[in-house]
Amino acid sequence: MAKKRVVTTTINGRTTEFLCEPRQTLLEVLRDVLDLTGTKEGCSNGNCGACTLLMNGRPVDSCLVLALEADGAEIETIEGVAPADGLHPIQQAFLEQAALQCGICTPGFIMSAKALLAENASPSEEEIRFYLAGNLCRCTGYDKIVRAVQQAAEMRQEARF
Amino acid sequence: MRDFEYDAPTSLADALALLERHDGRARPLAGGTDLIDHVRTGRLAPDLIVDVKKIAELNRLELSKNGLRLGAAVPCFKIYGNPDICRLYAALADSCRIIGGIQIQSRASVGGNLCNSGPAADSTPALIALAATAVIAGPKGQREVPVESFCTGPSRNVLERGELLVELRFPARPANSGSHYRRFIPRNEMDIAVVGVGASVVLDSTGQKFVSARIALGAVATTPLFAEEASRLLAGMPVDDSSITRAAEAARSIAKPIDDMRGTIEFRLHVTKVLTERVLREAVARARAQK
Numbered sequence: 545m546a547k548k549r550v551v552t553t554t555i556n557g558r559t560t561e562f563l564c565e566p567r568q569t570l571l572e573v574l575r576d577v578l579d580l581t582g583t584k585e586g587c588s589n590g591n592c593g594a595c596t597l598l599m600n601g602r603p604v605d606s607c608l609v610l611a612l613e614a615d616g617a618e619i620e621t622i623e624g625v626a627p628a629d630g631l632h633p634i635q636q637a638f639l640e641q642a643a644l645q646c647g648i649c650t651p652g653f654i655m656s657a658k659a660l661l662a663e664n665a666s667p668s669e670e671e672i673r674f675y676l677a678g679n680l681c682r683c684t685g686y687d688k689i690v691r692a693v694q695q696a697a698e699m700r701q702e703a704r705f
Numbered sequence: 706m707r708d709f710e711y712d713a714p715t716s717l718a719d720a721l722a723l724l725e726r727h728d729g730r731a732r733p734l735a736g737g738t739d740l741i742d743h744v745r746t747g748r749l750a751p752d753l754i755v756d757v758k759k760i761a762e763l764n765r766l767e768l769s770k771n772g773l774r775l776g777a778a779v780p781c782f783k784i785y786g787n788p789d790i791c792r793l794y795a796a797l798a799d800s801c802r803i804i805g806g807i808q809i810q811s812r813a814s815v816g817g818n819l820c821n822s823g824p825a826a827d828s829t830p831a832l833i834a835l836a837a838t839a840v841i842a843g844p845k846g847q848r849e850v851p852v853e854s855f856c857t858g859p860s861r862n863v864l865e866r867g868e869l870l871v872e873l874r875f876p877a878r879p880a881n882s883g884s885h886y887r888r889f890i891p892r893n894e895m896d897i898a899v900v901g902v903g904a905s906v907v908l909d910s911t912g913q914k915f916v917s918a919r920i921a922l923g924a925v926a927t928t929p930l931f932a933e934e935a936s937r938l939l940a941g942m943p944v945d946d947s948s949i950t951r952a953a954e955a956a957r958s959i960a961k962p963i964d965d966m967r968g969t970i971e972f973r974l975h976v977t978k979v980l981t982e983r984v985l986r987e988a989v990a991r992a993r994a995q996k
């Protein structure tokens with residue numbers, strides 16, 4: 545079996561070292577080694593977006609990233625989103641708009657929405673739908689998610705985050 | 706997932722040495738959006754994965770008066786994030802914006818899309834339309850292959866053992882030129898092309914006549930196709946419905962699609978013509994807007 549390697553990365557602002565095999569994905573290491581289970585496994589083939597996290601600021605499917613590729617990278621997962629004293633405005637907007645039911649897709653949607661709002665402060669409905677197309681939700685029918693992102697964008701405009 | 710070794714060389718020479726030493730048992734990794742899935746499902750069974758993202762030559766993204774040099778590992782989002790590339794090589798940017806969702810575009814490369822050699826690859830018709838050349842390095846040195854000759858069948862291409870796609874080179878865009886790539890899918894996004902068409906046109910200074918054109922088709926044969934005859938028919942012709950329809954009919958005549966769950970042969974042939982017309986019209990509009 546291929547030897548385990550040491551990877552040094554920054555996860556949610558904290559320098560983190562872990563050991564992994566070359567064949568382990570970043571998703572597997574987060575969930576099974578580092579106990580960061582907020583990032584969900586859905587399809588594990590890059591279609592559903594449940595495992596979305598930010599790698600050097602870009603949204604990626606962590607099921608399609610080898611953990612070794614995270615060496616030297618900045619990783620942000622759903623665990624790094626909420627401040628110590630409550631919820632991030634995107635999370636708050638998801639709650640207020642009832643943009644989740646079973647919740648499995650939610651961390652991925654929130655990470656993608658965070659990347660979207662960092663790139664585009666006031667996206668149109670079409671831009672939101674297009675940007676979030678790599679995240680699947682089988683409960684909500686998407687409308688509530690789109691509304692939540694719109695609300696989060698407004699909150700951001702009002703300088704609430 | 707299958708057990709394999711991983712290396713991330715920082716020089717092209719080291720990467721080539723690794724590929725040669727593992728003689729057909731190593732696979733290059735760029736964005737991994739196809740490769741990691743293929744290893745997981747067992748479709749590919751490499752003993753070594755060579756991450757090529759740390760090699761300078763494969764990360765090139767250089768626009769100059771001589772044209773565009775696109776390193777094989779450059780991810781899609783960097784291409785459509787460059788306003789000059791969007792303007793000059795619009796068909797390429799069009800295709801990069803619709804490959805997978807945003808997460809895929811953060812990682813997937815045009816070079817990888819070409820090497821994966823899927824008949825429905827979105828960026829390949831754009832590369833053909835823009836007359837790109839594949840620069841390949843290997844144990845016997847470097848060689849260049851026009852993109853329309855790169856794919857030889859589904860998941861098959863001209864790369865020989867130990868060879869690596871280094872970059873794609875595009876000639877400079879002439880004045881009064883425009884390009885476009887579009888695909889037909891039943892959804893709005895995140896789908897595989899039922900038919901894809903890329904085209905580039907060069908117009909005369911009045912914008913009323915075609916100087917030259919290149920049309921390429923995806924998802925209608927075992928490889929992406931260069932519609933050579935259709936392209937040639939436009940040279941010297943006035944920009945009007947009859948020229949465009951004639952070229953679209955010639956493009957349709959080379960399509961050899963299959964019946965599958967995405968569309969019937971009849972439907973794909975029809976869409977090939979309609980889409981070719983629409984893509985040519987958009988390329989013309991963009992050429993005229995370049996003024």
